[in-house]
Amino acid sequence: MFKRRTSRVRQRRQVKVLRASVMSPRIFWHDFRRAVFSLIRYTLLAALIVAAGWGIWLGVQKGLLKNDEFRIQHLVLNDNPAIDEIRLLEVTGIDLSGSLFDCDPDKIRASLVALPEISNASVTREFPGDLVIRVKAREPFLWIACEQLGVPPRGRDRGLMIDRAGRLFPCPEGDFDSALDLPVMELRNGGEALVPGEKLVNTDFDRLLRLYRVAEEMLPEASGWIDSxxxxxxxxCVLTTRDGIEATFGHGDLERQMGDLLAAMEHAREKGDRIATIVLVGRRNQPVTFHEVAPPRAIPVEEAQLQPEPESAGQADLRQLLER
Structure with a gap:
């Protein structure tokens, strides 16, 4: 058979390359000098770069970092209940004798925000010598108590607080007096651990909070009226007021139950009674007990001492006759 011809012709070419290395003393000396000069040139260039860097570093140290003009002259902290200047230095490690350049705003802010009682912070350096720190403390909303976790009921001195965002934190010393008027949420169990700085996840708290929200909507002074x-x-749930009322609520129809409680309190006040306990679960039958009202005390009046009447003439004669 005949092979079909194509227009392409493949040609194989073999190219032989001859490499020859020629070495002589003169060529060796020339290459050696060129290598030495290159090494010296690069060494000098590196030395110049190092010297320039060293000079710049000394200039920065002398002109900025060790310059008395840039030392911390004023530490400005905004008024807040969470942290004072002494604790600020302990937490952040700021060296008051150091330079403003030694203060890293990001690290200082991170150390402040890590505190559970602080929700936000900002740190700015205002040259030549002012370090301005502003913190925002968490606002107390409610007390949290759980006996199983070592936080006794009504233990406002050792309990944790929670803000409206649901974050736990220890009560700041500056807020303690005003926070004593806030209600206590008593949990039966801890659920997840009560960790300051973390968000509270607890089914019991969710139920208690629903009742408190209804009380806030229907009674403006609920925070100061409710004790726990x-x-x-x-x-x-059992809601205890600061005037000694224990009201038992069901978990549903809270608006109606709260309205019944307020109406019962008003009715008892008009009659001069004080409610002790009331069960608001039923719509019609709502058992109520009252505090004993002490009867008015009688004020003892000293009896008037009667003056003896003067004796008549006949009575005097009869007395003398009897005395014989």
């Missing part, structure tokens, strides 16, 4: 709220078995 705790769960009652599995079907309700």
């Amino acid at each position: 709220i705790r769960l009652h078995k599995d079907w309700g």
Whole structure:
């Protein structure tokens, strides 16, 4: 058979390359001098770069870092209940005798925000010598108590607080007096651990909070009127007021139950009674007990001492006759 011709012709060429290395003393000396001169040139260039860097570093040290003009002259901290100047230095490690350049704003802010009682912070360096720090403390909303976790009921001195965002934190010393008027949420169990700085995740708290929200909507002064709220078995909550009322609520229809409580209190006040306990679960039958009202005390009046009447003439004669 005949092979079909194509227009492409493949040609194989073999190219042989001859490499020859020629060496002589003169060529060796020339290459050696060129290598030495290159090494010296690069060494001098590196030395110049190092010297320039050293000079710049000394200039920065002398002109900025060790310059008395840039030392910390004023530490400005905004007025807040969470942290004072002494604790600020302990937490952040700021050296008051150091330079403003030694202060890293990001690190200082991170150390402040890590505190559970602080929600936000800002740090700025205002040259030549002012370090300005502004912190925002968490606002107390409610007390949290859980006996199983070592926080006793009504233990406002050792309890944790929670803000409206649901974050736990220890009560700042500057807020302690005003926070004493806030209600206590008494948890039956801890659920997840109560960790300061973390968000509270607890089913008991969610139920108690729903009741408190309703009280806030219907009674403007609820925060100062309610002393504590705790769960009652599995079907309700017990709300205790600061004037000694224990009101038992179911978990549903809270608006109606709160309205019944306020109406019952008003009715008892008009009659001069004080409610002790009331169960608001039912719509019609709502058992109520009252505090004993002490009867008015009688003020003892000293009896008037009667003056003896003067004797008549006949009575005097009869007395003398009897005395014989």
